[in-house]
Amino acid sequence: MAYLGVVVVLLVAAVLAMQAWRLTDNSAMEKAWTWLQSQAPASVEAFDPAMVEGLPDAxxxxxxxTIAPGTPLHLVSEIHMSGEIGLGTKEAPGYRPMRARQILAPPHGFIWRLERAGAGLMQMSGSDGMANGRSWTRFWLNATLPVARAGGDENHLRASFGRAVAEAAFWAPAALLPQHGACWEETGEPNLARAIITHGTLEQAIEIAVAENGQPRWVQFQRWSNANPEKAWRLQPFGGYLGDFQNFEGFTLPTQVEAGNHFGTEAYLPFFRVRVEEVRFPVPKS
Known part of the structure; x- marks a missing residue:
């Protein structure tokens, strides 16, 4: 009996320790979310087509x-989404239904807050993010067991910056205007736009394929990643397709997105397939 009592005490202590760890994760994420919200300027100018007259045509x-004349140029977006995430391989993607919220404040960072993925006893939650010069991946099974933890190093930060920049082309196009530091280059292809974005020591180039009317069709970039059989950090193609564009306060943004590693190759796996339900633009509290 005494042995059983010790086991019970140890199990309770372990559960409480895990819960405290999870609460610490949540607290850090909430602080980072607030910091990203604070990167929205207190006042914004309105979009004038003259701002982009000197850019390459694409x-x-x-x-x-993506931006109607007169639209306030918000630099921070909050997105509510649902869809599927693939946790397996190309042959067996293992898609799970999910719901998530995201804040996107390029080039400062983003947080993708997974509220729920999967069902029953196999529900996963947590966050993937970059803010204030740090990045992380922290996911939990049933809010109890840590199942994925990474970050805190230059490799992860570089990979996270790539995501922040690429998703700006999806949901925060004002952040890619030249007056905010983006450098647009000629590509030699009439329907391909290319930009280079820098933030401190970080730099990322992205390419956007556009239709004749300028609607973005897909975004691709060389992402610093270890999502490969060797688990080695290296540049490899990442990207996604965009569809079902809708208007959000003057921004015409995609509400259907699929994305994944090895974009444009036979190994491409769209592990991220979402439907956007809402996009809003936070304004700092006075």
């Missing part, structure tokens, strides 16, 4: 499609 058309 880039100019991209902005004229």
């Amino acid at each position: 880039a100019r058309r991209y902005f004229l499609y």
Whole structure:
């Protein structure tokens, strides 16, 4: 009996320790979310097509499609989404239904807050993010067991910055305007726009394929990643397809997105397939 009592005490202590760890994760995420919200400027100018007159034609058309004249140029977006995430391989993706919220404040970072993925006893939650010069991946099974933890190093930060920049092309196009530091280059292809974004020591180039009317069709970039059989950090293609564009306060943004590693190759696996339900633009509290 005494032995059983010790086991019970140890199990309770372990559960309480895990819960305290999870609460610490949540607290850190909430603070980072608030910090990213604070990166939204207190006042914003309105979009004038003259702002993009000197850009390469594909880039100019991209902005004229995604931002209507007179639209306040919000730099921070909050997105509510649902869809599927694939946790397996190309042959067996293992898609799980999910719901998530995201804040996107390029180039400062993002937080993708997974509220729920999977069902029953196999529900996963947690967050993936970058803020204030740090990045992390922290996911939990049934809010009790840590199942994925990474970050705190330059490799992870570089990979996270790539995501922040690429998703700006999805849901925060104002952050890619030249007056905010993006450098747009000629590509030699009439329907391909290319931008380079820097933030401190970080740099990321992205390419956006656009239709004749400027609607972005897909985004791709060389991402620093270890999502490969060797688990080695290296540059490899990442990207996604965009669809079902809708208007959000003057921004025309995709509400259907699929994305994944090895974009444009036979190994491409769209592990991220979402439907956007809402996009809003936070304003700092006075």
